[in-house]
Amino acid sequence: MVPAIEIRGVSKTYASVRALCNIDLAIPQGEFFALLGPNGAGKTTLISLLAGLARANTGSLKVMGHDVVADYRQARRALGVVPQELVFDPFFTVRESLRFQSGYFGLRHNDDWIDEVMARLDLTDRADFNMRALSGGMKRRVLVAQALVHKPPVIILDEPTAGVDVELRQALWQFVRQLNGDGHTIVLTTHYLEEAESLCSRVGMLKQGKLVALDSTHNLLRGFSGIHLRLRLANGALPGSLRPMLAAAQVSGEYVLALHDYSDVEEVLRTLRDNGLEVAAMELQQPDLEEVFVAIMRRE
Amino acid sequence: MTGFSTLFYKEILRFWKVSFQTILAPVLTALLYLLIFSHVLEAHVQVYPGVRYTAFLIPGLAMMSLLQNAFANSSSSLIQSKITGNIVFILLPPLSHLEFFGAYVLASAVRGVVVGLGVFVITAMFVPVPVQNLLWVVAFALLGSGILGTLGIIAGIWADKFDQLAAFQNFVIIPLTFLSGVFYSIHSLPPFWQQVSHFNPFFYMIDGFRYGFFGVSDVSPYLSLAIVGGSLLALSFATLSLLKCGYKLRH
Numbered sequence: 001m002v003p004a005i006e007i008r009g010v011s012k013t014y015a016s017v018r019a020l021c022n023i024d025l026a027i028p029q030g031e032f033f034a035l036l037g038p039n040g041a042g043k044t045t046l047i048s049l050l051a052g053l054a055r056a057n058t059g060s061l062k063v064m065g066h067d068v069v070a071d072y073r074q075a076r077r078a079l080g081v082v083p084q085e086l087v088f089d090p091f092f093t094v095r096e097s098l099r100f101q102s103g104y105f106g107l108r109h110n111d112d113w114i115d116e117v118m119a120r121l122d123l124t125d126r127a128d129f130n131m132r133a134l135s136g137g138m139k140r141r142v143l144v145a146q147a148l149v150h151k152p153p154v155i156i157l158d159e160p161t162a163g164v165d166v167e168l169r170q171a172l173w174q175f176v177r178q179l180n181g182d183g184h185t186i187v188l189t190t191h192y193l194e195e196a197e198s199l200c201s202r203v204g205m206l207k208q209g210k211l212v213a214l215d216s217t218h219n220l221l222r223g224f225s226g227i228h229l230r231l232r233l234a235n236g237a238l239p240g241s242l243r244p245m246l247a248a249a250q251v252s253g254e255y256v257l258a259l260h261d262y263s264d265v266e267e268v269l270r271t272l273r274d275n276g277l278e279v280a281a282m283e284l285q286q287p288d289l290e291e292v293f294v295a296i297m298r299r300e
Numbered sequence: 301m302t303g304f305s306t307l308f309y310k311e312i313l314r315f316w317k318v319s320f321q322t323i324l325a326p327v328l329t330a331l332l333y334l335l336i337f338s339h340v341l342e343a344h345v346q347v348y349p350g351v352r353y354t355a356f357l358i359p360g361l362a363m364m365s366l367l368q369n370a371f372a373n374s375s376s377s378l379i380q381s382k383i384t385g386n387i388v389f390i391l392l393p394p395l396s397h398l399e400f401f402g403a404y405v406l407a408s409a410v411r412g413v414v415v416g417l418g419v420f421v422i423t424a425m426f427v428p429v430p431v432q433n434l435l436w437v438v439a440f441a442l443l444g445s446g447i448l449g450t451l452g453i454i455a456g457i458w459a460d461k462f463d464q465l466a467a468f469q470n471f472v473i474i475p476l477t478f479l480s481g482v483f484y485s486i487h488s489l490p491p492f493w494q495q496v497s498h499f500n501p502f503f504y505m506i507d508g509f510r511y512g513f514f515g516v517s518d519v520s521p522y523l524s525l526a527i528v529g530g531s532l533l534a535l536s537f538a539t540l541s542l543l544k545c546g547y548k549l550r551h
């Protein structure tokens with residue numbers, strides 16, 4: 001089976017700024033993939049290259065096996081992109097915008113699917129509203145609908161939940177999960193790393209145009225982060241023997257200890273008991289993608 | 301073809317939804333030109349024998365409005381889409397550069413012809429204007445609006461800001477239109493300026509268009525047709541090349 005997205009040796013320079021440097025990446029069909037990185041890391045540039053909005057200096061990019069330059073028609077038919085910017089055409093209604101987008105992709109009489117997409121994104125009662133009359137969240141839903149009108153097998157969401165309220169965020173993720181369950185490949189960029197952690201099976205991290213990490217979410221969490229034990233003592237200070245385990249400086253009477261695994265908890269408690277110390281509060285913190293992300297960005 | 305026809309329809313609907321600004325306003329402006337110029341010059345100027353100045357002015361005003369609005373349509377649509385960012389809706393789908401070009405130029409031609417026809421119908425109520433040969437009228441209307449629609453695409457993709465587009469319009473399109481013989485015959489000019497006028501492609505559009513009404517022109521309508529047709533071909537080729545390489549659209 002051809003990969004949904006295949007990127008080989010891609011570099012891109014804008015004027016004197018190197019936006020991407022020799023990127024190799026393959027995303028299999030059906031995957032929910034997170035593309036992470038700080039601002040300016042090259043995420044949007046990579047998406048622009050895949051979508052044909054920009055052209056690579058070197059290397060090749062394929063969507064469902066179709067080269068984005070040589071076979072751009074097929075490549076673009078296979079791809080739906082939700083852009084990061086909240087853009088809209090102020091002349092038209094929601095339904096007109098979706099019909100036009102459908103027509104640009106060569107689809108006539110697509111109203112049944114347009115109605116279904118609008119219903120699933122809770123846009124039906126706004127169908128005949130002018131785009132200018134919609135709230136930011138509604139405009140974001142229309143952008144998602146526009147990316148889906150041609151039923152693309154590969155969907156790229158470039159920071160789709162930036163500035164979006166909780167209700168829409170949850171509705172959007174439920175819909176995107178459904179699409180992924182139906183076999184669509186999803187590529188997500190976001191700064192909300194808890195979203196990426198809960199949704200995506202694999203993660204790629206970009207920094208200054210380079211792919212600095214690429215692994216399953218599970219492996220990244222296991223390999224880069226331990227368990228943290230946050231505790232507050234009722235009396236006294238942390239014994240010297242536990243100080244090497246401190247993960248962060250003491251803040252307002254709280255200590256954060258880095259553990260290798262859960263069996264270390266017993267060792268910590270035993271040491272505290274032996275020193276006559278009592279625990280006032282204690283919390284075990286699971287590793288999360290944000291810690292992994294910060295660690296990788298610092299390391300690289 | 302669905303992509304092309306959709307983009308064409310979208311461009312038509314775009315100007316139709318603001319027809320007060322895109323159709324009625326230029327018709328009113330042309331009417332004011334006619335009223336003022338005919339009031340001032342009717343008694344003093346006769347360009348062609350037996351043709352009243354007001355009648356002479358009408359085809360020129362119709363063509364001038366047609367050209368300016370054809371240019372405005374494609375250029376304003378593109379610059380607005382670029383600045384607001386909604387140009388991505390056109391760039392993400394599998395539209396070819398030929399479909400892109402065809403849709404924008406044809407929609408510009410439609411707006412130009414609608415405005416030109418509107419100007420003619422309203423102004424012709426004041427003085428009868430003969431139509432000697434409708435074929436010449438239609439040919440120059442279509443070729444002229446095609447040229448300006450094409451120039452509008454070039455300006456729209458070249459300009460990064462509204463003031464750059466305004467500069468293109470105010471320093472190129474309007475002077476070339478005003479100095480093309482809309483309000484006068486170039487035979488009334490000194491010999492040097494007559495020669496200069498022959499380098500203005502807009503002159504041939506107006507002159508050929510006017511020939512269709514009066515059967516009289518400053519130069520042969522066949523020469524005008526060749527120059528206007530050649531200009532459209534050359535500009536179309538240049539614009540298609542720009543679109544194919546993604547100039548200022550695909551970075």
